[in-house]
Amino acid sequence: MHGLINRSIQCFLRDTYGAAIWSAVTREAQLGFDSFETMLTYDIAQTNAVIEAASRLLGRPRDTVLEDLGIYLVSHPNVQALRRLLRFGGVTFADFLHSLEDLPGRARLALPDIDLPQLELIDHSAADFTLICRSGLAGAGHVVVGILRAMADDYGALSVVEHLGLRNGGEAIMITLAESDFTSGRRFDLALKAVAE
Amino acid sequence: MNLACLPQTDFQLGPEALGALMPLHLVVGSDGKLLGCGPSMQKLMESKPLIGFDFFDVFEIRRPSGLGTLAALRARAGGRIYLHARALPGTGFRGLAVPLAGGRGMLVNLSFGIGVVDAVRDHALTDADFAATDLAVELLYVVEAKSAVMQELRDLNLRLQGAKSAAEEQALTDTLTGLRNRRALDVALAQAVAGPRPFALMHLDLDFFKAVNDTLGHAAGDHVLRSVADVLLAETRSNDTVARVGGDEFVILLPGLIDPTRLEQIALRIIARLCEPIPFEASFCRIAASVGVTWSTAYERPDADTMLNDADQALYSAKRAGRGCVHLHNIQPPGSAALGA
Structure with missing residues (x-):
């Protein structure tokens, strides 16, 4: 790994x-x-x-440790670079969800040998999604759950994110958007220098 | 691009549709006046003169040079142009101008090109300022991801540099000869001084080594030093410390050995072996050695610095007496021995 x-x-x-x-x-x-x-x-x-x-x-429990890791990756001040890279995925949380399938490809632009989980997004409606996460690391889906919950906060979107267990040869995650502009979320500037946090 | 190859279509786009497709476009009338622009161009130019002004007064085409009239621009339609707004000298554009149907002027579409990173910073642009099809945001992403990776690599290099310095600091071996180095000698000598066992110190310096380096080169010099190391290890015991302490200087610490006659014999045997020609490639390297010796029981209270200094003094007295000699500290030169004397 x-x-x-x-x-x-x-x-x-x-x-x-x-x-x-x-x-x-x-x-x-x-x-x-x-x-x-x-x-x-x-x-x-x-x-x-x-x-x-x-x-x-x-x-x-292992699952909880992994989910906390996901939340940390987005919200801790020491790892701001990753949060910024994730925010490039879209202007809204829904945009971000649609960009998730591109995530491993984006990561490989910078690190050709990185082995991120393979992600597949199924949109049942504009507000209901299932994300299938396939990874060599058991429980990687729980990290994704933590990341999604923290990113929803970051975008200011009210959402429900639940791990559904194994399905379709991967870990299934259910995402329901209740309201896309729940709060204003955190500010995101495209230019790195403009960030004064 | 050969515009004649495009199929003829007959449709019109409203300003909003045009703006969504090309947020940085400009519409130039047949009189050269700017008639309209995309929303991002509007944002960039803010209150600066734009609509209603002459295109060539607002923008300067830098390349191809000499494009100063609409007729000239039309003649180059479809080709890549490089330009900037006179009011925004720091922001360069790359563009493409095409004639509008019916000779009603031209449509000029612009992009930031590789300057997009600076443009985003200088003009506080957001995703909404780029067309959904534009890869500008991906480019920004790659720039930032690359910077993050470079930072990780810089940190890694700093950690490796630190580890390397620490390793060098702790190293006890002379990398060229595999003998102990000065640091290792200091440690062994300090232990010997503090310990109950008497010991001797031999300081050995090569003669004519510089001549080998000068005439046969550094590779020969290195070969000689490795050969000397082999001789010193062969002529001493496994618990003796043999250290290279300078370019062609060696110190040997011999625990439990203080008999002057034996020390002298050992030194003479070493000198005799070092005087044998050392084959190197097609030639022979010829060196010799001088040795100064002292031992701990010659002192009331042995001390590392004093003993090293005395061994050094004995060595130089041996050198002065003619090369290939052994001098023993505390014993006057008449008692010294010289090879073949």
Whole structure:
């Protein structure tokens, strides 16, 4: 699994629970090193070992840890770059949902060897969607659920996002938009320099 | 582009439809006056003169050069033009002008080209300022994603640089010869000084080494240094510390050995072996060596710096006495031994 993904998990655990927890996770997962490098590739078994170790040490189910990771990726001040890249997906949350299938392709523009989940969006109506997430990492759909919930907040859209379990050879996520302009959401400028947050 | 190949169609577009398709377009009348523009062009120009003004007064076509009249522009219709608004000198456009049907002027469509990143920043543009088909936002995305990746790589390089410095800092081996380095010698010497066992220090310096480097080159010099290292390791015991402490300077720490006669024998044997010609490619490198020796029991309270200095003094006294010599510290030159003397 790409170092960037492993490093994201590391930063999530470190920023949310502290450096001591991250050290304990590296020992529990028997990584043999204390930090992932973003630009290297690691065996997916190590990624799983880290998630399992974090789940045990924090006393939280694996799915919850993964969903919290998704929320962190969008909302934590330390990872603003990712939130900005996601916001390029569209002007509204619905636009953003329609752009999700392009996400792995967009990521590969910058990192040709990144292995993001394959996403398939089915629009049942203008407000009801099913997203199928296929990934080598079990539970990746829960990360996507966390990202979608946080992005809905970011856009100021009121929505319901639920993980439906395995379906169509992937993890199914149900998304229902209640109101597209629930709040004004967070500001997004196309130009990076214009951001003064 | 050969416009004659396009099928003839007969339709009209209202200003809003035209604006949605081409937010940066300009409509130029047959008299050269600007009749209309797209919404993004309107936003860029704000209160600056635009509609009703002469196209060539508002815009300057930089290339192809000499395009200063509508007739000239019409003659180049369909070709790529580079221009900027005189009121916005920092924002360059790439454009395309096509004649309107019935000789009613021209339609000019513009884009920012590669300058889109600066334009978005300078004019606070949003998604809505670009046509839905425009890849400008994708380009901005790639620029930002690339910057984020570059930042990660820079951070990675800094971490690697730090790790490399730390590793070098901690390294105890001389990379050329595989012998111990100065740092390793200091550590071993400090332990020997603090420990109960007596020990000796031998300071060895090569003679004629510079001549090898100068006449046969650095590759020969490196080869000689590696050969010297082999000799020193072969002529000492496994628990002795053999260190290269300078270009052609070596120090040997010999624990448990303080007998002057034996030390002298060892040094002479080393010198004898180093005097043997060292084959290198088609020639032979000829060097020699001088040695200064001291030992811990010669001091009431042995001290690393003093002992290194005394070994050094003995070495230089050996050098002065003629090369290929051993001098023992505390023993006057008549007691010194020279190879073949």
